[in-house]
Amino acid sequence: MLKFPAGKALGISAVLGVLISAPGVAGANGVVKIDGSSTVYPITEAVAEDFQIAKKGKIRVTVGISGTGGGFKKFCRGEIDIANASRPILKKEMDDCKAAGVQYVEMPVAYDALTVVINPKNDWSKAITVAELKTIWEPAAQGKIMKWSQVNPAWPNEPIKLFGAGADSGTFDYFTEAIVGKAKSSRGDFTASEDDNVLVQGVASDRNALGFFGFAYYVENQKKVKAVAVDGGKGGVLPSAKTVEDGSYQPLSRPIFIYVNVKAAEKPEVKEFIEFYMSNAMVLVKEVKFFPLPAQVYTTNLEHLSKKKIGTVFGGQSEVGLRIEELLKREASF
The missing domain is CATH 3.40.190.10 (Periplasmic binding protein-like II)
Structure with a gap:
């Protein structure tokens, strides 16, 4: 239990x-x-x-x-x-x-395995590359990258709703450094919270949502959100005990x-x-x-x-x- x-x-x-x-x-x-x-x-x-x-x-x-x-x-x-x-x-x-x-x-x-999550009704984004995550989250994306199709043309022409850790969060620092290349470097037009339950509820309530938080919160809420395999250059990898221990879940193990x-x-x-x-x-x-x-x-x-x-x-x-x-x-x- x-x-x-x-x-x-x-x-x-x-x-x-x-x-x-x-x-x-x-x-x-x-x-x-x-x-x-x-x-x-x-x-x-x-x-x-x-x-x-x-x-x-x-x-x-x-x-x-x-x-x-x-x-x-x-x-x-x-x-x-x-x-x-x-x-x-x-x-x-x-x-x-x-x-x-x-x-x-x-x-x-x-x-921990910092986990990228989507709504369970999302049937198009089974894996996402680090480059695609950067396209979504980098400062230059603010007000410009607003739809899934702008990230990957194979994805739908639907608005992308973002949920992530607040600026005082170490998770925010680590995610931005790992994905964007510089800690705290991020677009600002997303729903931010230090409380991961707020992020879970946000992603769970919107088919077009994407967010990130620690692995434990994903596990606790697997019926509400779905993990996305992260491709750091060697194919999509889902977070798990095995992929964290063998070092293959990169760059989001910490x-x-x-x-x-x-x-x-x-x-x-x-x-x-x-x-x-x-x-x-x-x-x-x-x-x-x-x-x-x-x-x-x-x-x-x-x-x-x-x-x-x-x-x-x-x-x-x-x-x-x-x-x-x-x-x-x-x-x-x-």
């Missing part, structure tokens, strides 16, 4: 209310504050739910959704203990954290992360939560339909926290097409 946290389906405004009103948390002795990526949210929320049960309500965990960029803003201001991130921390965010004296440990927690404030991790409740997270990640990541990393990665994450190995292996830049084996090499040598 898909263990997708119920709070997410209620939308962003309900998330904190659901958590605060959860049974048994009123007498909590400590609070762990987390915010950031909507993509990473289901993993961290699943961990938080199990952790709070294990602790019998003695520790409360709040998990908000403000997008990766919004989460890093709060993180670097010291407002939260942990940031969920669907991309690595960027140079400006590193500078902001440094200026505020916030040191952090970067922890990859899973791989690692996703949590970032832990080193000072906050000195608090027992935060330390216990991180230990619980890494000990249970392989099972819970799979339950919410992401792709777990090898067990050694989660052990290494705890070692890095224990040894206070602060910083990032990405140098302040996002990176497209990073395969799992390359990520493992970087983390092991950090």
